[in-house]
Amino acid sequence: SRRGRLPGRQDWSSWPHYQAAASGFRGYWYPVAFSSHITGKPKAITLLGERIVVIRDDGKVYALKDRCPHRGVPLSYGNQQFPGTISCPYHGWTFDLETGALKAVITDGPQSPICGKVTQPTYEVEERLGMVWIFVGDGEDAPPIDDQLPEELRDNPAVVGARIQARVGNWRFACENGYDEGHAKYLHRTALWRLFKAMPVWNETRIVRRGRWIYRVQEAQHWDADFPGLGRWSNQAWYKLKPPKQVANIGNTGSHRKVNPAIAAEEFPGFASVSMPGVLRIVYPTFIHYEFYVPVDADNHLYVGVMANFEKGIRTLPFYAKYLGAVRWLFHGQFSGQDKWMVEVTDAPPERLYRPDDSLLQWRKLAEEVTEERAERLKLTGDLG
Ligand code: FES
Incomplete structure (x- = not known):
């Protein structure tokens, strides 16, 4: 557990590749x-x-x-x-x-x-x-795109609903916002989406790496908290949902109990994960939500939200109805609009990080390591630049 670890004051110079990637990672x-x-x-x-x-x-x-x-x-x-x-x-x-x-x-x-x-x-x-x-890239042969897509999207038939939006702000702020442990509990407390998906006040979280993804593993969830001298604070006051039963390492589920077989087969270690070059994956029992943060330039990015339901044939119809009727507006719309707002107003480092920001630090570390490996690889074959 990383409880008690304080990341401290940061600029981005500890991650030189990450710092240099204002306009995105090549390759x-x-x-x-x-x-x-x-x-x-x-x-x-x-x-x-x-x-x-x-x-x-x-x-x-x-x-x-x-x-x-x-x-x-x-x-x-x-x-x-x-x-x-x-x-x-x-x-x-x-x-x-x-x-x-x-x-x-x-x-x-x-x-x-x-x-x-x-x-x-x-x-x-x-x-x-x-x-x-x-x-x-930098003149190297492109790897097969299927090697880069999330494995479960590549290997299973899925029906997808997507939204592509040009947004202001550096792509790194967008990616960090997506994976940010703390913001989901507070920024999104007023999102209508939460009528359906209850969220705790705070979590005890561990970040683990598996393959090319890092996962937020929730070790304990706290649905309300007493703040000494201030009072009690709960995320549940206005929507009156009981804390949902937690399905292991999958997003909070409301009333769902059954996990889609394609999702269950992946045995995801945690419900939120991120990988290069800036892809967020949020796993729910019956669908997965992805966000691709596409660097346009240093000040703009594309937000590409993809919701995938691993069904085929007639069983895709309820998803379409739900996506077009509600999810598109509530999730890809209002909820995601709150993220858009924060990404626009986040300032460049220096920054003073706190415990839940371990999610950001581990993402930057992943980006740094993977990019270092690529640089070495391309140098070996004489292809860099
Ligand atoms: Fe002359 Fe393109 S043909 S500028």
Whole structure:
């Protein structure tokens, strides 16, 4: 148990990779848009500070650097003049979507001598969970995206409800907020979501690592507390729920007793977990909620909330009804709006941490270790940068 440990005053210099990752960690796949929103019309996005144009051609999505090498105009203002290509709006430089090769220059005739001499950088793209994912690395081959997705999402059929929202604030504040032990008990005390999901006042918690995730393991929950000289404080006063029976290491359950078999099979050590490059997983008995914090640049991120129900066929219908009718608004809406507000107003370090912030420290440590391993690995193969 980590009870009694005080993390003390911190800046981020103890985690140099983490400190340097203001615009995100390289070497990962990031969800950037709903698949249905990417069409033959070029769309501009920013990911890890890089401007990227995304376009669908013949069913497949492509991504290229969104800056024409000629005079620096965004290719996303252009359009498609020939199949399999994108043309810059200014002088008609025309790039192959697959390879980025300059295939034609419309304003310089069929034999333009610059063709074949210029290549536009491209990005690897995949589609999963109804979204477009882009890999941003340092020239290394992208690992299979399925290696990066949460295992249970990869291995089981699931019906998902998702929300993608552009938000102000550094992605690290968003990720830390998601995994933050203390905020759930206090910030969210007024969320309507809690009509259904009761939460304690405070927990005794231990952070454990398993594989590429770290988990918050709740060793004891306290539903109310006496503060000396001040009085009693309880989270239960206004919604009048009895403390729910705790299903081991799974989120508070209200009236549910049965755990979905796909979720039970994972034997999660704790109900809240986080992994690189900034993915939160909150496990409930019948569904899992994920948050992907996608760095746009140092001051903006995408909040990608995904709720997954591991059912198929007719059994997915109640989930759709519940998601569209309530969950989307209560959880991805109002509850998550409280997080959005805090991420906007959190200030950069220095910071004075307290006991529950062990969750933040362990996340930063994980990020630091994993990034150090990657740096070593890429140096070994001579691929860094
Ligand atoms: Fe793109 Fe000239 S700036 S073609």
